[in-house]
Amino acid sequence: MLPKAQQTLSPMTAVQVPAHVVFRAFAAETIVLNLQTGTYHGLNPTAGRMLQTLQQHEVIADAASAIAALYGQDQELVQSDLLTLCSGLVERGLLAVKPDA
Amino acid sequence: MTPQLAADAEPSPERQDVWQGEGFGLMLRGSYPVLGIAEHEGDEVADATRLLLDDASTPADARGGERLREVRYADGRVAMAIDDRGGLGLRITAAEFGAHEISRDGRTIRSWPAAGLPAWRWQRLLIGQALPLAAALRGLEVLHASAVMVGGTAFAFAGESGAGKSSLAAQLVLRGNPLLAEDVLAVSLDANGRPQAHPGSVALSLRREDAGLAERLVRNGVATATGSDEKEHVLVSSSQRSVPLGAVYLLSRKGAVEGPIGEARVPTLLDLMRCAYVRYLGTQSRLTAQLSVQAAITQHCSIVPVNVGSGLSSELLAGELEAHMTSIASARRQ
Numbered sequence: 001m002l003p004k005a006q007q008t009l010s011p012m013t014a015v016q017v018p019a020h021v022v023f024r025a026f027a028a029e030t031i032v033l034n035l036q037t038g039t040y041h042g043l044n045p046t047a048g049r050m051l052q053t054l055q056q057h058e059v060i061a062d063a064a065s066a067i068a069a070l071y072g073q074d075q076e077l078v079q080s081d082l083l084t085l086c087s088g089l090v091e092r093g094l095l096a097v098k099p100d101a
Numbered sequence: 102m103t104p105q106l107a108a109d110a111e112p113s114p115e116r117q118d119v120w121q122g123e124g125f126g127l128m129l130r131g132s133y134p135v136l137g138i139a140e141h142e143g144d145e146v147a148d149a150t151r152l153l154l155d156d157a158s159t160p161a162d163a164r165g166g167e168r169l170r171e172v173r174y175a176d177g178r179v180a181m182a183i184d185d186r187g188g189l190g191l192r193i194t195a196a197e198f199g200a201h202e203i204s205r206d207g208r209t210i211r212s213w214p215a216a217g218l219p220a221w222r223w224q225r226l227l228i229g230q231a232l233p234l235a236a237a238l239r240g241l242e243v244l245h246a247s248a249v250m251v252g253g254t255a256f257a258f259a260g261e262s263g264a265g266k267s268s269l270a271a272q273l274v275l276r277g278n279p280l281l282a283e284d285v286l287a288v289s290l291d292a293n294g295r296p297q298a299h300p301g302s303v304a305l306s307l308r309r310e311d312a313g314l315a316e317r318l319v320r321n322g323v324a325t326a327t328g329s330d331e332k333e334h335v336l337v338s339s340s341q342r343s344v345p346l347g348a349v350y351l352l353s354r355k356g357a358v359e360g361p362i363g364e365a366r367v368p369t370l371l372d373l374m375r376c377a378y379v380r381y382l383g384t385q386s387r388l389t390a391q392l393s394v395q396a397a398i399t400q401h402c403s404i405v406p407v408n409v410g411s412g413l414s415s416e417l418l419a420g421e422l423e424a425h426m427t428s429i430a431s432a433r434r435q
Contacts, residue, residue: 022389024396027367033392035385040370 009086011061011079014098015054021094023051032094041094047085051095058098060086121146125236125243125287126299126343127207136221136327137228137283137304139341150235151209158216160200166192169381183230183381191234198226207238221304221327221334228302233285237379237387241287241299242394245378246349248281248298249273251423252430255298255344257286258407259376260352265409268311269352272419274323275314280305280337281344285378288346288394296397300341306332314415347429348403349376350422354410361413361421363406365429368399403429 009015017023023032023043030048032041043051050067057063064079071078089095122129124138131152134140166186174180181195186202190209194200199215210231214223233243246257247270258266267283274280282301291297304327307315315333318324324335349368373395374380379387405425409418 020385022392024392025400026370026396027399028369031370031392031396033388035388038383038388042370 008097009060009083009090011059011064011083013060013086014058015060015086015090015095016058016098017051017055018093018096023048025052032089034093036093041092050082050085051089054082054086054095118151121149123300125232125285125301126241126289127232127236127239127287129232133220135227135232136224137302137336138232139300139303148208150207150239153209153211155211155213157213158199160192160202160213162189164189181226181230183234191238193226193230193234195226195230199223201227201231203231203235203238205238207235210235219328222330225304225306228304229285232302233287233378234382236287237382237391240386240390241289242391243378244286244288244349244376245284246286246376247283248286248301249278249426250281250344251278251347251426252434253344254347254426254430254433255281255286256347256422256426256429257298257349257376258352259349260409264352264354265415266352267305267307268314268415269409269419269422271305271307271311271314271318272415273423274305274337274339275317275321276419276423278423279339279341281339281341283337288398290394290397291345294397295401296346296394297343298346299343300339303337303339303341305335305337307335308332345433346398346402347426347433348405349398350405350407351376352407352409354408361408361411361418362425363408365403365405368402368404370395370399372404373398 020036021034023030030043053063053067057066060082064082068075068078118130120134121141122138123141128146128149130149132154166184169185170183172181184192186192190202190204192202200213202211237243246259247266248255248257258269260266280303283305285301287299288296312333315335318335319326324337327334327336
């Protein structure tokens with residue numbers, strides 16, 4: 001069964017990093033800091049690059065397309081991985097679903 | 102009774118600014134020189150952190166705040182406390198040294214030295230706590246580390262109190278390497294996002310068993326004695342400037358590595374959190390700035406474990422470390 005957050009996310013969902021979350025690329029990982037709770041989270045380099053791409057392409061399908069093109073990967077596979085990552089981040093309050101314009 | 106400055110009052114004429122300095126990455130301006138901090142000559146500097154000296158020996162406003170940090174003597178008495186007083190600033194109080202209040206933006210430090218203390222003694226709290234806190238409030242990362250300069254690169258020695266940071270720094274000074282900072286090292290990012298280490302205090306505090314080391318520093322003309330209490334205090338003469346940070350040597354007595362110097366590796370967040378000096382300040386702007394500097398350190402510097410309990414004297418260890426640092430500095434230049 002999909003986690004609760006993933007059930008609400010689709011490839012056309014737009015997401016954003018909330019104001020209370022900052023992230024920086026460390027040499028071997030990306031550290032995401034929730035400034036409201038003071039909690040640090042570590043992402044592996046692949047997930048870190050995905051998060052970075054999501055800042056430029058807010059719609060998950062667009063971000064997946066950009067990543068797939070950059071790394072020569074299958075877009076559907078990338079999109080699936082990206083949805084899983086986004087779900088985890090949304091559940092932890094590190095990513096927010098952008099309200100429809 | 103001597104007049105006391107009101108919270109926002111300008112200093113009296115005899116307390117006008119007469120000194121400018123540069124330390125912990127901050128420009129400083131005040132009515133008194135800070136021992137161990139390089140004097141800044143020339144025109145009045147802009148955006149300096151202002152040092153104000155109060156005439157009273159204790160602050161009149163005793164309102165408390167949220168206690169951020171407390172250090173106690175063995176008998177339970179409070180030796181030092183740091184309180185967040187909201188809009189009034191952060192107050193550092195130590196029974197033996199006096200009190201300092203730092204504005205929330207780190208741009209003003211008002212000091213109440215304990216009565217009768219010479220400058221070298223009451224300024225230990227200023228140098229050891231108030232200035233590092235002001236630096237952190239102004240966006241610098243502050244490491245619990247001493248640092249020397251080798252080949253135009255800064256090398257930091259981090260470790261818990263008693264790990265031997267100061268005696269190692271003293272040995273490296275005796276070998277001709279300029280001391281950049283004693284015990285507290287301020288780091289910021291340069292225009293290219295690389296970590297830049299800033300000169301801090303060159304007032305070296307050595308344990309009583311290292312009194313011979315202090316004497317040698319003075320005898321060799323690289324330091325002057327300033328006083329002694331539970332430690333020997335000397336002021337090292339050092340030409341200082343901000344330089345790129347090359348590596349952090351992590352001193353430990355637990356012998357986690359084979360031989361005195363371990364393999365250099367990429368620092369982790371945990372490594373750098375262990376080296377952090379101002380751990381009690383959790384404001385959002387401070388945590389964000391800290392994360393940026395930590396990320397840059399992991400990208401541009403290595404961390405090297407050092408076993409100070411390997412049986413090697415600090416003199417011999419300094420020789421090995423000097424060679425290690427020289428090779429890192431040389432590799433960075435290529």
